[in-house]
Amino acid sequence: MMPNEIQFLDPKDFAKGILSKIRMPGIAAMQLATAPGSHVAGFVPEAKGVPASVQIFSSSKDAQNQVVARRSFFRCSTVQLHWNKGSNGLLVLAQADVDKTNQSYYGETKLNYLTTDRAFEGIVPLKKDGPVHDVQWSSSGSEFAVVYG
Template identity: 75%
Template sequence: MQLFLIYKKFHELLQGVPASVQIFACGASQSQPVARRSFFRCSTTQLKWNHGSTGLLVVVQSDVDKTNQSYYGESKLYYLTTDGVHEGLVPLRKDGPVHDAQWSHSGLEFAVVYGFMPAKATLFDKKCNPLLELGAGPYNTIRWNPKGKFLCLAGFGNLPGDMVFWDYVDKKQLGTTKAEWSVTSEWSPDGCYFMTATTAPRLQVDNGYVCCPLVGP
């Protein structure tokens, strides 16, 4: 499959012509897309394929929130599949921005952090059905463990650094901790450690990193 992202020019958007995302099959004789979605109030997008390239998450961001609920604009999360079954919004259960949306490494499920603070977090299967509610809190970041059944839900940047670790297969919380002033985070390639770091230019003082071992079943 090949993705073509088509943006209408800004003056065309003002005239009521929507932006769109369209998915085409490479080498196919037909010129029609296998999936498409149009939307208004689009300034930027994030495109996130799953492993296997059967599903695409599209985070659509607008600079202006017409409801006047957020100074930072508004965002929506769309889900498209290459079989054309899904071409619409992900059913989120709280109003507000989409802070993060990430596929698991298997490509069979994805997690979303969304809504005005305290933000909610929900795990969905690849058919866009909710699988697990991960609770609410000062979160804006999702990190999937590359080797196992774990994920980290956290709040970094301008949030206080709360982290909660989940076993999403057994649907249980493993533990919580905190990494204040963290800017970035990542799992180790073997999935045994989780690292957070405070880096420039976001912060010019107290730069450093913390590496935590994963202790659990």
């Protein structure tokens, strides 16, 4: 990852240089999907009143600069990105250093879910308010567990 872009290289032959790249101004984090050659997610933090965002791109050379899915967040400084086994679902744990609602000294967390087919892009509804401590996909990738509250 270079400033403002994700670069793809061939680990078997670095002499080939950059094979392809995705331009994403302000990118601070990225995560490749678990299925090789499928998708990549990138995170741009909140800046100057513009909300933070996570964007999913196809990893194939032909469709690389096309956004497959996108989610924007206010009050978000960092994220944890978790792909499922099939690489068609992404859990995004959005974190803010400060809780502007003054409900927590430790900041604020929200769990979001995005799918590569855009069937779902939003907050995971949890039965209780409070911080999200951990989230993990099952080995099948069809369900996940979350520790929160």
